[in-house]
Amino acid sequence: MLDTLVVSASRITENVASIPYTTQVIEGSAIAEQAQPGRNLGQILGQMxxxxxxxxxxxxxxxxxLRGRKVLVLIDGVAQRATRDISRQLTTISPENIERVEIISGATAVYGAGATGGVINIITKRGQNQQSQFNTKLGMTLNTENTDSDGFTRFGSQTVSGSGDQVDYLxxxxYEQRGNYYDSEGNQIATDPNQVSRDNSDTLDILVNLGWQIDSNRSLRVSMEHYKEKQNTDYAADFGEPSATYLGLPSGIFAKGGDYTPTPKPGLSLNEQPQSTRDSITFDFSQQNFFGHTLLTQLSYRENEYFYYPYPSSPLFLNIxxxxxxxxxxxxxxxxxxAVAANIQGATGTLFQSQVNSEVLDFKLALDKPFKLGDGQTLDxxxxxxxxxxxxxQRSIAYSYNNWIASGQTEYQATGGNYDAGxxxxxxxxxLFLQGKLALNERWTLKAGVRYEHADVEVDDTVSGVDIANAEYYQQELEDPYLQAIAGASGTPANLLLExxxxxxSNLYDYENYLIYSDSAANRTGGKxxxxxxxxxxxxxYALTQQQETFLNYSEGFTVPDLTRLLRSVTVLSDGGVQGPILEGTNIDASKTQSWDLGWRGRFSNISAQTSLFYNTSDQNVEFDRETGVVTIRKQDERFWGFEALLDARFDSGMVAGLTYARTQGETEDDNGSWYALxxxxxxxxxxxxxxxxxxxxxxxARLQFTHLSDYKQGHHEAPDDQKSQVVPFEGYRTxxxxxxxxxxxxxxxAAVRNLTNAEYYSVYNQVRGYPSGGASAYLPAQGRTLTLSYSVDY
Known part of the structure; x- marks a missing residue:
């Protein structure tokens, strides 16, 4: 029989056989096998x-x-969420630092806000019970259709670890240096300016893990990590050529994926290229026999800093x-x-680069107490x-739009403006939480719990960078002597005439979301x-046998909205510059999720397997408009349901095989009570x-593996007219x-070959961002066939 695994993502160490929900543990050896240079953890877990x-x-x-919902990522039990969530948690840790990954699928009440789809707990490596040991690993990845050295990805790792009588250390x-990415035809893939691509970037990840067994009952662990990934490319993103259809603006701002083919633009001049930085320190203290309990405490502090790629956005201005x-x-x-219509010479815009900073202090305290009841029953x-x-x-760094256009979209000249972006x-x-597990007998185990969570969110006063840019432009425009002459001749004040x-x-060109007059920037008061x-x-x-169980679980989760991101859209374009509390007029309610999970799992002499049926529902729908960048929380129900299966087999002959299957469906309800597909x-x-x-x-x-994604259509229910553009289809692929x-x-x-058949395809992310508009610059193909060679030695 395969070894029974344990998980700690439920706060305490538990036997998998006693857990009433879908659980998966992926060992570090399996992670390492998939972790060729250039691969991130999100890609690895998406495969497994x-x-x-x-x-x-x-x-x-x-x-x-995960099951249609957001997943909460933990590193050594520390939630990586922040109020401003930018979803880089699975790409900002090196797979080489991972001992194992534990996954709980479905909403969980154990960790509170953010865990509506499940929990991914990343356990980092630590020193083993042995003398000092060193490991060196070197690797390189290249595209088989274009072997130019500019496309190489190079990787190096050095580890020292060990332990003594009372201490362990690691x-x-x-360090990883990635070059150009090439598609299946060997053509260089353009830079992605939306969520940032990882081509031509350098990554440094340093992990220090120290453990001290103070005595037989007490232990202390200190973990520190510095992660920094920064793009270092000479190629600018391609937003498309200026188009008369869009008043001379680059076509990619409004076009959809496929309208043009983004190509790399050499000669990029950008001082602050996209980057992700995470610095963290965590202290874990545990004590056995603490007044009859096991005491677990954790104190963690981390700082995050992220830069995006500069992006042309609202507001727009007419060149008259x-x-x-x-x-x-x-x-x-x-x-x-x-006369004005005849003398419109096109439009100009704004060019902002987002910078996100966060500081998080996290403290946890848990007490665990086992009780022996009568007739062999136990309660924990x-x-x-x-x-x-x-x-x-979140801040916005402003760049000169006209200089950017004149340079062919390669030169980003900072104007000195640094504004609020929300x-x-x-x-x-x-x-506060309480979890209980009651083992009635050898077959029946019950688990239940309750968590009460209270969050106070204080929102600062803010002046929107969009408002400031708008006001600065029109204040400058009002000084035009010809406009003043027209105003004087008409007897109308220049500002009212221009307005x-x-x-x-704005109405004529249907640009209400991008073009509006305002010669002053409103101060919007915050609140709580x-x-x-x-x-x-x-x-x-219920244990059917010693090797297999079936389970049924109900759990609740909830999500506190990302207020900075949500309120970033409160600008002169949305409210006409009306001053007032920024929290008014926008739905900022938290969303609650209810989740059901019915499953079976079995562990046999050479086979392990599990299957599950799931259903979850929530009381709100969060919509991101890819064209305007506006995030809206709608008061309409959502529901997801589906089936998952996993099978692994290992035979004495040396043969191994495995299969996973997942199908999810999701719908939301419109104002008329009709359901349509997400x-x-x-x-x-x-x-x-x-x-x-x-x-x-x-x-x-040797291992041959495949990934198949089916086409995804809109479903059998039509979306309302005002939301059809948000119902994104997908064209499947197989690698x-x-x-x-x-x-x-x-x-x-x-030696590893990825995309063995050199298939041409587009990932889910690139198809979504390029549809239906506002993201054509991100409609980029995936990498073609790559070859990886690596070497690792212990000494």
Missing amino acids: VPGLAPGDDSATSAYQT VNVN DWAGVVAAGPTTTPQLLA LTYGLDYIHDNSE PATTTETTA SIINTA ETYSETLFNAGVV GADRVAPEKITGYLGYSFNQAAD FDLITNFYTEAGNFT
Whole structure:
């Protein structure tokens, strides 16, 4: 029988056989086998976890939903969420630092806000029970259709670890340098300006893990990590050529994927290229026999800093030749408007780069107490508290739009402006929880719990960068002598005249979301919002035999909205510059999720398997408009349901095989009570993965694996007209990988071929961002066939 695994993502160490929900543990050896240079953890887990949407080559995991919902990522039990959530948690840790990954699928009341789709707990490596040991690993990846050295990905890792009588230690330094990415035809893939691609970027990840066994009852662990990934490319993103259809603006701002083919633009000049930085320190203290309990405490602090790629966005401005308007000699309002229309020479825009900063202090305390009841029954109680203090902000760095256009979209000249992109927020969260597990007999185990969570979110006063840019432009425009002459001749103040012209043009060109007159920037006052929720969970496990169980579970989760991101859209374009509390007029309610899970799992002599049926529902729908960038929370129900299966088999002959299957469907209800399908950004396409491998007397092994994603259509219910553009379809694909390992006394060698058949396809992320508009620059193909060679040695 396969070894029974344990998980700690439920706060305490538990036997898998006693857990009433879908659980998966992926050991570090399996992670390492998939972790060739250039691959991130999101891509690896997307291959191995049935219900998790597939990963991609971008720096984001925003579209990697689990059962249609967001997943809460933990590192050594520390939640990586922040008030300003930018979804890079699965791409900002090196796979080389991972001991194992534990996945709980479905909403969980154990960890509170953010865990509506499940929990992914990443356990980092630590020193083993042995003398000092060193490991060196080197690797390189290249595209088989374009072997230019500019496309190489190079990787190096150095580890030292060990332990003494009372201490253990591990230091791991990982460095990866990625070059150009090439598609299946060997053509360089353009830079992605939306969520940022990982081509031409450098990554440094340093992990220090120290453990001290103070005595037989007490232990202390300190973990520190520094992660930094920064793009270092000479190629600018391609937003498309200026188009007369869009008043001379780059076509990619409004076009949909496929309208043009983005190509790399050499000559990029950008001082602050996209990057992700995470610095953290965590203290874990445990004590056995603490007044009859096991005491677990954790204190963690981390800082995050992220830069995006500069992006042309709202507001837009009309370039009007006022001298030409005067020359036309208009004497009536219709003549004036006609003269203005005839002298519009195109449009200009704004160019902002987002910078996100957050600081998070996290404290946890848990007490565990086992009780022996009569007739062999046992009761285990776990209770405690959580406290999180989070400061988050997002800023916009302004660049000269006209200089950018004149340079062919390659030169980003900072104007010196650094503005708010939504209000800064401070969140203080306190939670109390109680979990109980009752073993009635050898067959029946009951588990239930309750969690009360209270969050105070304080929103700062803010002046929107969009408002400031808008005001600065029109204040400058009002100084035009020809405009002043027209105003004087008409007897109308220049500001009122310009307001009338701009608002008329906004309606004429259907640019209400991008073009509006305002010569002053409003100060919007902040405020305080309080969220509190009581969450319940209850489940039962029935052991059919010693090797297999069936389970039924109900659990609740909830999500506190990302207020900085949500309120970023409160600008002159949305409210006409009306000053007032920024929290008014926008739905900022938390969303509650209810989740059911029915499953079976079995562990036999050479086979392990599990299946599950799931259903979850929530009371709100979050919509991201890819064209305007506006996030809206709608008061309409959502529901997801589906089936997952996993099978692994190992035979004495050395043969191994496995298969995963996942199908999810999701719908939301419109105002008329009709349900319509959600898009591929929320509903992961049907996914089948599998592998077949063979071990050659422990001297070598080989593994052939595949990933199949089915087409995803809009479903049998039509979306309302105002939401059809958000229902995103997906065109499926199939890829194969071959991984071979050779084990020698001089070290271990790996040769791996990704995308073995050199298939041409587009990832879920790239298809979603390029549909239906506002993201054509991100409609980029995936990498073609790549070859990886790596070497690892212990000494």
